[in-house]
Amino acid sequence: VKKPGQAISKGHKNYDLMLNLQLGIRYTVGKHASILCELKPGDFDPKEKFWTRFPPEGSKSTPPHQSVDFRWKDYCPVVFRHLRELFAIDPADYMLAICGNDTLREMSSPGKSGSFFYLTQDDRFIIKTVKKSEVKVLIKMLPCYYQHVCQYKNSLVTKFFGVHCVKPAGGQKTRFIVMGNLFYSEYRIHKRFDLKGSSHGRITYKPEKEIDETTTLKDLDLNFVFRLEQSWFQELMWQIGRDCEFLEAEGIMDYSLLIGLHFRDDYAIDETKMSPLDLRSGKTSMHHDEMFIQGMKWIPIGRGPLIRLGANMPGRAERVSKFGLDQQTGSASSNSTPSKSSGETLDVILYFGIIDILQDYDISKKLEHAYKSFQVDPSSISAVDPKLYSKRFRDFIHRIFVEDK
Numbered sequence: 001v002k003k004p005g006q007a008i009s010k011g012h013k014n015y016d017l018m019l020n021l022q023l024g025i026r027y028t029v030g031k032h033a034s035i036l037c038e039l040k041p042g043d044f045d046p047k048e049k050f051w052t053r054f055p056p057e058g059s060k061s062t063p064p065h066q067s068v069d070f071r072w073k074d075y076c077p078v079v080f081r082h083l084r085e086l087f088a089i090d091p092a093d094y095m096l097a098i099c100g101n102d103t104l105r106e107m108s109s110p111g112k113s114g115s116f117f118y119l120t121q122d123d124r125f126i127i128k129t130v131k132k133s134e135v136k137v138l139i140k141m142l143p144c145y146y147q148h149v150c151q152y153k154n155s156l157v158t159k160f161f162g163v164h165c166v167k168p169a170g171g172q173k174t175r176f177i178v179m180g181n182l183f184y185s186e187y188r189i190h191k192r193f194d195l196k197g198s199s200h201g202r203i204t205y206k207p208e209k210e211i212d213e214t215t216t217l218k219d220l221d222l223n224f225v226f227r228l229e230q231s232w233f234q235e236l237m238w239q240i241g242r243d244c245e246f247l248e249a250e251g252i253m254d255y256s257l258l259i260g261l262h263f264r265d266d267y268a269i270d271e272t273k274m275s276p277l278d279l280r281s282g283k284t285s286m287h288h289d290e291m292f293i294q295g296m297k298w299i300p301i302g303r304g305p306l307i308r309l310g311a312n313m314p315g316r317a318e319r320v321s322k323f324g325l326d327q328q329t330g331s332a333s334s335n336s337t338p339s340k341s342s343g344e345t346l347d348v349i350l351y352f353g354i355i356d357i358l359q360d361y362d363i364s365k366k367l368e369h370a371y372k373s374f375q376v377d378p379s380s381i382s383a384v385d386p387k388l389y390s391k392r393f394r395d396f397i398h399r400i401f402v403e404d405k
């Protein structure tokens with residue numbers, strides 16, 4: 001299977017950046033590998049940042065390397081060490097995935113923001129370059145973020161594992177975050193949607209033949225409603241409520257619910273390639289009755305609970321000709337029912353999480369709102385104040401998920 005993205009090998013314009021990032025992470029994780037002391041309020045201090053110089057010839061604390069002379073900055077490293085622990089990321093796995101011999105892969109810039117995305121070879125982690133303002137937002141929200149993810153083990157907000165900065169001698173600073181890849185799984189993701197609950201511009205501008213499994217579709221492309229078992233539905237809605245409250249309190253907007261769909265019918269086809277013996281003995285990871293995904297036990301529909309929210313969840317996707325967002329008026333809330341169900345229902349495994357949570361309603365977003373308001377219905381614009389944003393987001397989610405009674 002060909003992996004998406006371009007390998008960053010020698011000669012790639014970001015090759016040095018990748019080497020620096022790998023050296024830096026190895027240093028940081030190594031340094032904070034030992035005993036976890038209790039977190040102190042001081043560990044959250046925005047001034048808790050440390051510069052380390054990496055001269056090519058090496059230094060007392062850094063190894064010699066083949067790259068340019070650079071400096072490396074860690075933001076609140078002790079807090080992130082605790083977060084990795086909380087999210088059950090083993091330090092050795094983490095280091096190996098990012099700093100092992102395999103190169104990272106650069107995803108062709110998926111967002112509009114100009115951020116770069118790098119994926120580890122094992123697909124587990126995503127590294128995203130971010131703006132200075134986004135680092136500021138993250139460091140500012142860190143105490144509440146920490147508290148939130150401790151309190152709600154099933155929170156859907158992005159799992160952050162580290163924030164760093166690289167500054168090559170004489171070059172520009174590059175700031176980045178390391179986070180979990182929501183779609184890390186042994187299942188193939190057949191479709192992905194990035195949903196905000198707004199409609200203006202929320203469609204994929206691409207010729208049909210260029211759209212494939214790796215294309216991130218948007219609100220106006222959505223042609224499914226998702227039917228979930230009652231208890232999961234309720235838990236999901238409840239958790240999204242808590243997560244939105246948190247984001248709203250932090251003044252965040254412009255986030256998305258990222259949904260990945262694995263169609264289980266396709267999976268059934270794959271399965272015919274296995275001998276019945278394999279299926280019964282459970283030797284393969286494709287065993288039908290139960291399997292482990294991300295270390296969690298998963299039991300298919302009808303066999304009772306089991307899955308941690310935020311990871312994956314069985315459900316049914318009902319195909320509708322178009323979801324109830326009206327592109328012309330952008331009225332997400334008035335036109336609430338999905339149009340014309342085709343009656344087709346597919347068994348799916350859903351993956352989801354809330355991503356891109358580092359944008360506050362700053363002057364640029366306020367201007368964007370004011371400017372676009374002259375052209376279209378203000379409620380259809382992505383840029384609205386955090387309170388409105390959260391309400392519209394939740395309303396939308398309540399319409400695309402339905403309870404299976």
Ligand code: ATP
Binds near residue numbers: 113181
């Ligand atoms: P913009 O601000 O223009 O929306 P951005 O550059 O801030 O874009 P994001 O919204 O963070 O980028 O992400 C863009 C796309 O990258 C998402 O739609 C999704 O397809 C993918 N992506 C981002 N974060 C993750 C993640 N944690 N797991 C899997 N995919 C992700």
Ligand code: CA
Binds near residue numbers: 254255355
């Ligand atoms: Ca986004």
Ligand code: CA
Binds near residue numbers: 111113356359
């Ligand atoms: Ca963004």
